Amino acid sequence: MTRELDQAIDDLTIGAQEWARMSLTERADLMRLTQAAVGRAADAWAAAAFAAKSVPSGSYEGEEWMSGPAATGPMFAEYALSFDRLAAGKSTIDGFKLSTVAGGRTAVRVLPGNPKDVLLFSGFTADVWLQEGIGPEQAKADAGLHARNVGENGGVGLVLxxxxxxSIGPLDIAYELVAYNRASILKLNPTFAHLKDAYEQALAPLIERNLLRIVNGGPEVGGYLADHPQISHVHITGSGRTHDAIVWGPGEEGEKNKAAGTPKLGKEMTSELGGVSPIIVIPGDWTKADLRFQAEHAVTQRMHNAGHNCIGGQALIVSSDWGQKDAFLAEVRNVLATIQPRAPWYPNGQASIDRAKATYPDAEQVGSCLLVTLDKESPSELYDGEYFAAVLGVTELAGIGSTFFKAAVDFANERLDGTLGGSIIVDSKDIKAMGARFDEIVAEMKYGAVGINVWSGIAFLLPGAAWGAYPGHTLDKVGSGIGIVHNTHLIAHTEKTVARGPFRPFPRSVANGEMALGPKPPWFVTNKTSAKSGEALARFGGKRSWWNTLKVFPPALRG
Incomplete structure (x- = not known):
């Protein structure tokens, strides 16, 4: 096996050299070839994902279409456009809307990016907020990252x-290549071992040019590759425990190395490691339809992918002073009780649920989810680390309006583990009532993705969004990780992505003054046509034509 791995790294070394010699136009062409290959492989990819996760037939299959090939194809298309801009001597954010947001930060509008986005994401926007002190001119000048450095050889990296x-592995290797001129060996997680053939079909243009190799194997293969002298960089999506074992070493050895500040891994490592994501529900005067829709919204954030998401909502924060609190939580229970049951499929998923049951013996089993009600005397385990399973905790804080919102953000920043993403559910009229104070509090959220009336996890699917932890983590206090991925416009100095959606679906949105024509989002676990919509989005991702755009609407409108 080591001989095969060594040969793969030798091939990639040649590929990195060839990439350095490619022009920007040739790189754009390669991105488009890969986008088309992803589209052709979409059926095989989705089928392999269904099998890997034992996905029940029906609407849950839509999750695999949307978070697999449908997420991947558009990213390659957008990377191609960034290379086009660089080839024309422009900034990769030339022509983008730049604005000044709370705290004097510069924000770059990344959604909608074109007329098709306006239709597919009606009423949704996304902005990448930059770190303090970065003005518009510097943002434009520094955009492009290492893609501007034609001739640079980034060597060979390992992506775990x-x-x-x-889509995580394919998108991680794409960012390594485009942003850092680095060829990659992608070691698959054992749960996805059987996706190797589908991946090799989808990413064939990169493999043929020796820019990518895909291998299976356990920890021994990962360890061999991480320590290989020809590997210059490691990127992982996983747990903090695995990260620390690679960086510092396992067990007692790792603890000693960490205490001494002497990493075992002598090379740069970036990471995306998850955390405890909050769902902050700002009290308002909601109709029964609002209560039901937002309960579906909250449940989706926990139950998508059977709860096995690093960005899954784990801490539902509501106001103890909200007159509709009990009605909302009753709707949450109703949704959990009526959605199609789904057993944990990820390794140790059931063990995580059992651990939560032991810690919180009064927790309710509602459908496939363990619902935990916490108070000041409750153990803090739910706040201290992600379960990566279908466990949802309810926490009450006092206050209404901006007072509650500020208290909830402070609680999330100070008490919840991690900084990957957080979501806010709030009526549009209550946002208006809070005025500038609303965005000032959003600016205080120490999360890499913030969703306002949209799950923060949707930022993962948006090509232009920067995906990763809030900046500031270090190898010894890695939190939710170091660095970002996706970021197809190659924006530098990113702080967070802020996505916004309508509080209500169409037609109630328009009736209440929101200019949004979108129906129930296809990623909702209650969407009846998610599978058909997801498949249509995958076709669109492979070829972003107007015809493929229009084909998304018939199933989406029936959801």
Missing amino acids: GAGNIS
């Missing part, structure tokens, strides 16, 4: 793929 969302 995730085992829960099938």
Whole structure:
């Protein structure tokens, strides 16, 4: 096996040299070839993901279409456009809307990016907020990252793929190549071992040019590759425990190395490691339809992918002073009780649920989810680390309006583990009532992705969004990770992505003054046509034509 791995790294070394010699136009062409290959392989990819996760037939299959090939194809298309801009002597964010947001930060509008986005994401926007002190001119000048450095050889990196969302590995290797001129060996998580053939079909243009190799194997293969002298960089999507074992070493050895500040791994490592994501529900005067829709929204954030998401909502924060609190939580229970049951499929998923049951013996089993009600005397385990399973905790804090919102954000920043993403559910009229104070509090959220009336996890699917932890983590306090991925416009100095959606679906959105024509989002676990919509989005991702755009609407409107 080591001989095969050595040969793969030798091939990739040649590939990195060839990439350095490619022009920007040739790189754009390669991105488009890969986008088309992803589209052709979409059926095989989705089928392999269904099998890997034992996905029940029906609407849950839509999750695999959307978080697999449908997420991947558009990313390659957008990377191609960034190379086009660089080839024309422009900034990769030339022509983008730049604005000044709370705290004087510069924000780059990344959604909608074109007329098709306006239709597919009606009423949704996304902005990448930059770190303090970065003005518009510097943002434009520094955009492009290492893609501007034609001739640069970034060497060969190791990408340790995730085992829960099938687009993560392919998208991580794409960012390594485009942003850092680095060829990659992608070691698959054992849960996705059987996706290797589908991946090799989808990513064939990169493999043929010796820019990618895909291998299976356990920890011994990952360890061999991480320590290989020709590997210059390691990227992982996984747990903090695995990260620390690679960086510092396992067990007692790792603890000693960490205490001494002497990493075992003598090379750069970036990471995406998850955390405890909050769902902050700002109290308002909601109709029964609002209560039901937002309960479906909250449940989706926990139950998508059977709860096995690093960005899954784990801490539902509501106001103890909200007159509709009990009605909302009753709707949450109703949704959990009525959605199609789904057993944990990820390794140790059931063990995580059992651990939560032991810690919180009064927790309710509602459908496939363990619902935990916490108070000041409750153990903090639910706040201290992600279960990576169908466990949802409810926490009450006092206050209404901006007072509650500020208290909830402080609680999330200070008490919840990790900084990957957080979501806010709030009526649009209550946002208006809070005025500038609303965005000032959003600016205080120490999360790499913030969703306002949209699950923060949707930022993962948006090509232009920067995906990763809030900046500031270090190898010895790695939190939710170091660095970002996706970021197809190659924006530098990113702080967070802020996505916004309508509070209500169409037609209630328009009736209440929101200019949004979208129906129930296809990623909702209650969407009846998610599978058909997801497949249509995968076709669109492979070829972003107007015809493929229009084909998304018939199933989406029936959801």
